[in-house]
Amino acid sequence: MAGGEEGPRRRALFALLLILALLAGGFLLVRALIAESAREDCLASGRHDCAANP
Secondary structure, three states: OOHHHHHHHHHHHHHHHHHHHHHHHHHHHHHHHHHHHHHHHHHHOOOOOHHHOO
């Protein structure tokens, strides 16, 4: 590998890792929002044991 290619290659790897981290964070956020939505639907229906429902 030539010395001039290492910089752009490293930046591309960093960008790829950043994108993967953002995707993972987005996935976790969506899962948390879905769970919160289900809990709120449960509470809105008048139930009191909503924390036990997944």
